[in-house]
Amino acid sequence: GTPSDATLVRAIAAIRARGLKVCLNPFMMMDIAVDNGLPDPHGGDQQAVYPWRGRISCDPAPLQAGSPDGTTTARDQVDALLGSVSTHHYSTATQGVSYSGPAQWSYRRMILHYAHLAQVAGGVDMFLIGSELKGLTAIRAENNSFPFVEGLSALADDAATILADDTIITYGADWGEFFGIHPADGSGDVFFNLDPLWANPSVAAVGIDNYMPASDWRGVASQTGEGRSGHDTQMLRQLLVGGEGFDWYYAS
Numbered sequence: 355g356t357p358s359d360a361t362l363v364r365a366i367a368a369i370r371a372r373g374l375k376v377c378l379n380p381f382m383m384m385d386i387a388v389d390n391g392l393p394d395p396h397g398g399d400q401q402a403v404y405p406w407r408g409r410i411s412c413d414p415a416p417l418q419a420g421s422p423d424g425t426t427t428a429r430d431q432v433d434a435l436l437g438s439v440s441t442h443h444y445s446t447a448t449q450g451v452s453y454s455g456p457a458q459w460s461y462r463r464m465i466l467h468y469a470h471l472a473q474v475a476g477g478v479d480m481f482l483i484g485s486e487l488k489g490l491t492a493i494r495a496e497n498n499s500f501p502f503v504e505g506l507s508a509l510a511d512d513a514a515t516i517l518a519d520d521t522i523i524t525y526g527a528d529w530g531e532f533f534g535i536h537p538a539d540g541s542g543d544v545f546f547n548l549d550p551l552w553a554n555p556s557v558a559a560v561g562i563d564n565y566m567p568a569s570d571w572r573g574v575a576s577q578t579g580e581g582r583s584g585h586d587t588q589m590l591r592q593l594l595v596g597g598e599g600f601d602w603y604y605a606s
Contacts, residue, residue, distance in 0.1 A: 363474050363475040364475075367476050370476060380465055380468040386401050386404055395412065396409065396415045406486070410490050416494075423494055424495070424498075425496065428493050429499075432502045435460065435502075438460070443456075446473065461505075465484070465509050466509070473517060481513055481517055482524060482526050483509045483510055491503050491548060492535050503548060504550070507550060510551070523558055525548075527563065529562060
């Protein structure tokens with residue numbers, strides 16, 4: 355479950371007290387249950403079960419019949435998700451954050467809430483304004499603008515006013531999202547839609563989510579003649595420098 359504000363504040367403070375670095379990533383969970391009966395913007399009978407957050411899109415999604423992609427209606431839908439919450443709608447206390455803004459459960463409300471919690475906890479080393487929201491960053495509005503990317507850039511600016519100057523603020527792009535947009539509409543267009551976000555002075559690093567294996571211990575047990583566990587730190591240290599993914603890889 356989601357920890358309370360006070361629990362999260364104490365956890366961040368405790369980790370930093372041990373001299374460790376903290377990256378806070380407010381992670382959007384997709385709580386879409388089986389047999390949900392909800393209309394699917396991607397054209398299915400209903401929305402996918404506990405889907406990847408990268409599936410969030412306009413309605414209908416791009417390339418679907420009747421999609422608002424490329425119009426001001428798409429911007430309106432994105433703006434409704436982002437919301438109108440501002441930094442001045444928050445106040446902080448020792449163990450939490452108070453909110454006095456519009457009665458909306460919006461994306462901006464979530465991100466700014468966690469940014470204030472990080473500040474209450476004494477700061478974090480890195481703060482993510484989102485991750486792998488590929489379907490949202492791909493939405494085009496008028497004149498091939500990208501309203502959610504604009505919204506992320508504005509959030510980065512707001513987070514920078516809340517967090518310490520040395521906090522690294524970025525967005526965790528999906529690997530395919532970082533590749534840009536190549537619309538399958540026959541136009542041959544290519545859009546590097548995230549470039550304005552990476553160029554924002556409030557964004558300190560280009561972020562890419564790439565789940566490379568830390569180590570590969572297949573065959574280790576047979577080589578050593580004893581069983582090994584994923585909790586064997588000595589083995590993991592040895593395998594971490596084994597070169598997989600950069601010196602060698604499995605062809606299959």
